[in-house]
Amino acid sequence: MTSPTPENPLGQEIPSRFGQPLARLIPTSGAASTFTAPPENFYETVGGHATFVKLVHEFYLRVAQDEILRPMYPEDDLAPAECRMLMFLEQYWGGPKTYLEERGHPRLRMRHAPFAVTPAARDRWLDLMRAALDATELSPLHDGMLWDYLDRAAHSMVNSA
Template sequence: MGGFQAPPENFYEAVGGHQTFAALVHEFYLRVAADEILRPMYPEEDLAPAERRMLLFLEQYWGGPRTYLEERGHPRLRMRHAPFAVTPQARDRWLKLMREALDTLDLPPLHDATLWDYLDRAAHSMVNSG
């Protein structure tokens, strides 16, 4: 069966694995670097460590390597974001920039919607102030 290919085992593989998530996160952080609302929330001058953390988290969440857990332990997203005032305005900007980044991937509609649904819910759950 020359053309037969087994279906992907999980969402991570179905959307293209590391390359897809690396592209998404990189596009997002390019936008964060120039954003007047989100950029000040990152204490590091270099955004590369934050970009790597998000990449590792998303890869693990969607069925990829468990490097995030091995290096950083349980994600505890709300706890890790607690030191930062995540306002509805910051959430909305995060979602705007993430939507722009996601649009650069040109994923099939179902995969796009699946990923976006998670990102939208996650962003809303991070709001912790005014």
């Protein structure tokens, strides 16, 4: 045990590498200390609010023109649906908990129960979401992670033949 220092507040023996204790190899001031911490979750990693706004807006631009999905939305204006999806996806991927605060638990299947979600509707939803995701231009890794979730979620919403 050594005396505590700012670099070693617990006073533990730190293994030596390259002739220096490891703590001395980690900059604590100067130019290196201006680096920002890496993002803590998917939401932050992919660009946060702006990225999810783009994804959801691109999706609803397509829904507005679609003969299968558009009739499922009772509102003349799709903005409320767009807002709900944005809040949900942001919350799911690590962003603000606005959906929970404003609408409670997501209960996706329950909320979609009044609509006949057929395999054809699911496939169209996936087609439009795939186009929206492509327009969002995420990295292949993040695109794949998001798509995997969206695909599984869409399949779980089917409630009619």
